[in-house]
Amino acid sequence: MHRDTPTLAVIEPRGVSVRTVAYHRQSSTQTPRAHITQHTLDLAGRTSHSRDPRLFALHQDDESTRPNQTTLTSLSGRALLSNNVDAGWRLSLTGAADQALESWDEQLNHQRFVYDSLMRPLFGFEQVVGEAQRRTLCFSYADASTESARHNRCGQLIRHDDSAGTQHFSEFSVLGALLEQSRRFLESPEIPDWPVPEAERDQLLELQEAVTRAGCNAVGELIEHIDALGSVQSLRQTVAGELYETRVTLAGDVTPTTLVSQIQYNAFGQIEHQTAGNGVVTHATFDPADGRLKTLLAQVPGASALQNLTYTYDPVGNPVRISDDAQPIRYFRNQRIAAINTYGYDTLYRLIEARGRQRINASSGPGLPEFVSLPDANQLENYRQTFDYDAGGNLETLHHSADSGSGS
Template identity: 45%
Template sequence: GTERSVKYDALLRPVAIIENGRCVERRRYGGPDTKGHNQCGQCIRHDDPAGSQMDDEFALAGGVLEQTRHFLFNPENVDWPEPLAERDALLESGPGATTRWAHSPLGDVISQTDAQRNVQTFAHTVAGHIEAISLSLPGQTERVPVHSIDYDAQGHVTSETAGNGVVTKALHDAANGRLIELKGTRADGQLLQHLLYDYDPAGNVLRIDDRAQPTRCCAGQRIEPVSTYQYDTLYQLIQATGREAKKLNQGPVFPSFQCPLDPTHLAKYTQTYRYDASGNLLQLTHTGTQSHSRTLVTSQTSNRSLPVINDQPPDEAAIAAAFDANGNLNELQAGQAMSWDWRNQLQQVRPVVREAGDDDKERYVYDASGQRLRKIHTTKAKAVVHNAEVRYLPGLEVHSNSATAETLHVIVTQAGRNEVRVLHWQAGQPEGLENDQVRYSFADHLGSGTLELDKNAHIISQESYYPFGGTSWWAGRSTIEASYKTIRYSGKERDATGLYYYGLRYYAPWLQRWINPDPTGTVDGMNLYRFVRNSPLRFADQQGAAPYDVPITVVVANDLSEFNPEQLSKMYKVRDVAVSLLTFTRSELLKASPRRDVKKAFDATFGALDPSARAATSIDVEDSLRQMQELIEPIGSPESDLTLFLFNGPEQILASTDFRGEFQESVERIGVSASLLANYDVLEGARSLIHEASHVRLNTVDAFYYLTDPDKLLVDGADTAQVKAWSGEFRQSLRKISKHGPNEKQFDPADYTVAMQALTENAHTPAQRKQEFLSNATTRTSLLLMNADTLSSFVMATKKPARYAKKRMNQSGN
């Protein structure tokens, strides 16, 4: 087991973390003497398993302006002493790697200077989106990797121009935000990428057509550049077709590299997938020029699985032995041992084990947040041990290789849809490759790098993927040049082990599962190894924790810590207003004689009720409001158990609740649209937050909505008259539904039908449901309390929102 303790200072700030008797972290905070650099109260030195991070200067808004990373001389099993001099002695000598940032008054980063003095400058639109990036290497003229980035109202990138003249255009469905066309065109008009997407009504990708690739005929086969997909009733992928290299390598190994692409070496394939009830892959069947299958056996007592090898299925004992007590996989493949640290982070993989020692191995070192900062690959050749290392810094990767005497700096820029990397060799430049080579990577809807171009828009490499991330074919103009590609499937780095590094854990594409349990727990259901809900064309995962719906939303911030200052301030106002409205309404419901406006809103919501039913319903409503208030009030504090994320999506979606579990029975997190915070009044935000909180605490469903006209939503800074009219619209809509019943022709009645049938047997037809709703007060009240939009609309139908707006105007002097 692991024993962990935390030491705090007099202000209850953590200053040391002890794990199994070793001090793995220490923190030092700025005091009054450091106020000149805005360090007072900030953590200014953080010693962690990778080394020491010094935050030397802060902006007034709290953003870091200057940060220096010192790496450990020996990264294994650090034990930080308390004296500063003794801690410094454990670090590599030298000034460290310093990164500097400049911020706008709104907190946007406008420039970044990395540890090698490469300067990236960011231009923003009035909405805060990045519009262009310029890059200056020391002693060189400025270059512009990407510019003219345009966005639609949902924040999707619609057009951008790369520094090599390639224009990428993306077309999204206005009704739901799904990407339907992605086109990349060279300056001379040649199409380099042209992807067309077809979806089913639920948003699952059915077909991807690459019009930039020709149809080929080979060995009597017509090979079209088309991929198709089929799903089961749980929307898990069960069949896929596409193109692949004729010579395959199963497992973590790449298929043969084609130089150049040979059309006769491509063939069609079909893959089918079968899962158990928990979403574990049972069998992959591959049909193509080299047909094969892969079968996995899952434990009866957990979701731990192992592949069948040499037709010998593993038994329960073998599966148990293949994982440690925390569920981490012990071997990548037979004889390839993996080691894990006390934080369940992959520490080392040994692909080659030698009796005399000096194993080939790949070791990983992480910072305090769990992000990888070092990758050290050790090999032995002719009795000589060589190290190839990558160090990860903000906007920069430093590669070194003792076998080739190579030192390579990779400058990374990311804006819009695509990524640009500049390869600068300080030593060991390979023959035939130019220094400061600019490589433009173009991606598909998942962010997978499918096309690499040089500064003249000529193809460096092309790559295609199987649905779950394996490479189906790979081609380019030079084997050496293509070998410097590291970012592949889903925009993630593929290690020499064949594993993809996602940030919080590693993914094995040939197994279609994570190699250790979800470190955040059951945020995506009880199966902690399942990858993106077995729907890899629709869902992606940024960190290895929580999949998100790619076609519909673009995640802007994963939690409150990633909101910009303006968004965070607005979010806290939304929280405070929601709490104020809930507190007021609850207090009135507890009175024997509530205020007249609350009584009118209550009657409009629930219709005519006898005195006993009215009293019982009032108690139920007050208790429901209390539960939502208890969820909302701690938002932003350590006591909150709710995760809020920010997204760009269709204009009509202002907020959302992400569910988890096979039957979507549990809430994962609440999403808030960036448009809601930027364009709408805090009262509209409070209504949306209360609506989503009812999903979380009350398990409500979206049976129907009250205010459905988007033109009647409350825009930012609405005056008192506008708020009064807005509340009046809610009272009118509430009264209309309680008197006449929901109009099933105005919304998708699926959830409404299910809810009614759960309450009464007399709900098979629209006429029966309407009659039951109007004549049976118990059914009507129960249904209204099951509907997520009911209580948020009831609260807004009182006069409290107008009183808030009036007070706001008086305070502003209007």
């Protein structure tokens, strides 16, 4: 199927790609169709217009067809105006230090930021069409006093007022890791207009404060996390800094519960072995040539496997077959039902077919599922799904086919 379906790039004299041609078909019997992506450059060689294959084809018949993306850049190369057919336009203005100053979107919503002499953000303002401007963000920083130095927070952000409430950052490690923070929420769910004095901001907040604490080792790795309810999460690392074990002690308890332990890694940092808190041991193998997952085995020691997955991929890394050897082959309503999922792709590597198994009369769709009794492991059936896309890669139709019912 992939025969005679190359991807071609058209390069202009400055070495920048202006067109990409990909050839598409879904089966070997079809004639490949060219999908052309177009880029238009400005005088400086920066992309100013882009069209995907769908809009490029429309543009050939109607020159008034808008590009997918239009970008107007400043002399420094910063995007000033971005106009997207899906997201709309957005205008952004920056300062001499490349800091964001103001922005407007297609709904004419306005954002503005104010900075101090060190170019740190102090306030953020938002204005929705038809409403007054609101100060929705406030930032406060620690000074260089002895008290600030004692908590390692000199120059650090210590207070952040946002649309949900206020966060305080009160303790840092020597390496700058955050050790203690607290959150107070707004009394009203409305978007705030924060006053400048901190005392007046505090009057808008609930009295209750949620405090979170953390502990780090000498190299800055997180080894303990205490949430607002008092539950303690403890983490152990290997000498290489990789997570080895995680335990949690719920608030009011004294005995920790192990969530995961004995985590082992290969030379690429991928997890090959781990033991869950319920005793389930997971083993994984990877292809040393490309790092792709080959097998995944989950079982309780001394018992039969709960899951034994084998993965097969196409040359570009898309999974084409996943089988579970831990599940038996079943027969129901003249169907042979194996625990195998297969996937098919077109020449653009988009998923066009999926096959697998499902419970009979399984509900699907946007509505809430109806009540069903406990599933019978024998009442399974095979299903097939097909996917169709437009030239731009947008999913247009999904068809689900099974003996118990089909639909799109």
